[in-house]
Amino acid sequence: MQLITSLIGKADEPALHRELHRLEHAGKLEWLVLPRNDLARRRLRAATDKGSEIAIALPRDTALYDKAVLLLNRDRAVVLRVEAEEWLGLQPRDPAAALALGYHAGNLHWRVRFEGARLMVALEGPVESYVERVLGFIEDGRVRVVEPERQRGGG
Incomplete structure (x- = not known):
């Protein structure tokens, strides 16, 4: 070794x-x-x-x-x-939804990055568990889920 x-x-x-x-x-x-x-x-x-x-x-x-x-x-x-990293995109409907989503993601201590108005969440577990945590936002139309993407690690 x-x-x-x-x-x-x-x-x-x-x-x-x-x-x-x-x-x-x-x-x-x-x-x-x-x-x-x-x-x-x-x-x-x-x-x-x-x-x-x-x-x-x-x-x-x-x-x-x-x-x-x-x-x-x-x-x-x-x-x-x-390893390549997966990201889940969350697209808020408007600025008020973006603020609420950002506050929520912060409280969950999610690692995020921004792509324009889209919030990208680093997936460190199953995508379903992340979607479940923002289900209220999705169901009331404030947020739309964008398919996960893979990105090579940087550093």
Whole structure:
């Protein structure tokens, strides 16, 4: 098992990118795919896409992020990839509905982003549980549900 105690950098930094590209063509680049919720963790164990066991034990002041290079040497590299994230779009009917929906989402401590007048809610569980929490808004016509979307993790 490989122990990771620090991060090397971000995969798209020019010097790292060149070396990762070389290792990828040689079949020696591995991806460690984690859910977004695991980015806050400092200690965890997981397996790469090629089955290598990785143990991460980072200092408190170091955070994981998408495309973090965890391991890089002449013969092998491991890069972190954040799983694609699903978002549920909620389209309020008018400004009053938008204010009420925003207040409600805040009270539920939902992680959100805005796309124009649309409130996008990060799905950290089944979509049905989120819809159920705003069912009153939907039933009285103040909010319309927009299909969930998937987005690659950023960082």
